[in-house]
């Protein structure tokens with residue numbers, strides 16, 4: 001692999017610190033590959049952010065670092081059939097989702113391929129047939145861009161036959177260019193995307209996993225029950241939501257808060273302090289939705305039943321002292337997070353009291369997982 005190339009210097013300012021990350025992006029450029037003829041299949045899971053990525057700049061770079069639990073049951077499986085063709089002017093690919101051709105996804109995939117072309121130039125003289133499927137229903141309201149972009153990126157890196165330490169980093173780097181949160185689905189169970197003083201080797205360009213010695217063992221088996229409150233198409237996409245953070249009246253304060261929450265959460269994860277964990281996770285979820293409600297134009301993605309569930313979580317926690325908390329993605333669904341040792345009691349309450357707030361009683365019981373893998 002060629003090691004020479006341009007270097008980017010990134011600056012992220014917080015009130016007290018400035019972090020300089022120097023990244024030689026040419027390590028991700030596989031200019032030496034001319035011809036690939038292969039079939040590869042990878043699966044990658046969805047992830048749920050505890051510190052939220054909400055606001056970006058440049059080419060898919062985050063305004064603040066984010067941290068997530070990688071899940072294990074909500075997965076995308078993607079198979080690529082790659083064949084050489086004579087060099088054309090267009091990127092050449094077909095896309096099938098669950099066996100059906102899906103032209104509506106073409107433009108997003110084409111944007112992705114164009115963005116990654118400097119790093120995988122061989123794509124310009126290959127035809128790629130993509131077959132993808134999800135383990136979770138398409139209409140569940142669970143965002144599939146994280147898992148599907150991570151699975152696609154993993155296939156491309158596998159096709160390049162990179163087996164060194166950079167393979168995971170490159171997969172995360174490419175996945176980010178498809179969808180920011182996808183960068184965090186390559187590894188698990190806890191990953192950080194975005195430069196932060198608290199995580200060595202953290203970067204705005206790709207996500208890195210926390211090493212096992214950096215977090216309390218309780219988080220190795222943490223559970224996530226996903227309450228499907230609304231399965232419709234989102235009124236405002238995440239991409240539009242990120243854009244509304246550009247001139248948001250509370251943007252600067254929000255980014256500063258996220259940097260600080262990251263520093264605090266890293267310490268909390270190490271200590272296993274569940275009260276402090278709950279406080280940060282719920283604050284992040286509500287702040288994400290507060291940003292939506294206070295931008296211009298403003299909007300609300302929570303549903304009345306989202307509020308019912310939040311209130312029930314607070315009541316239940318006060319009554320039982322069990323460490324269950326909620327987080328939200330950019331939609332109405334609620335993720336309930338709890339340690340496995342308390343799963344019996346908490347899931348009994350979920351099944352008896354919260355099912356009624358879910359669309360057709362739908363709940364997906366998931367837990368943290370290890371990231372993308374070859375099928």
Ligand code: DP6
Pocket residue numbers: 048049051052053054060066143145178179180181182238239242288329330
């Ligand atoms: C609320 O990764 O979907 O889930 O980079 O435009 O594809 P794009 O956005 P996306 O944003 C995810 C936002 C979030 C928070 C998070 O996952 O960190």
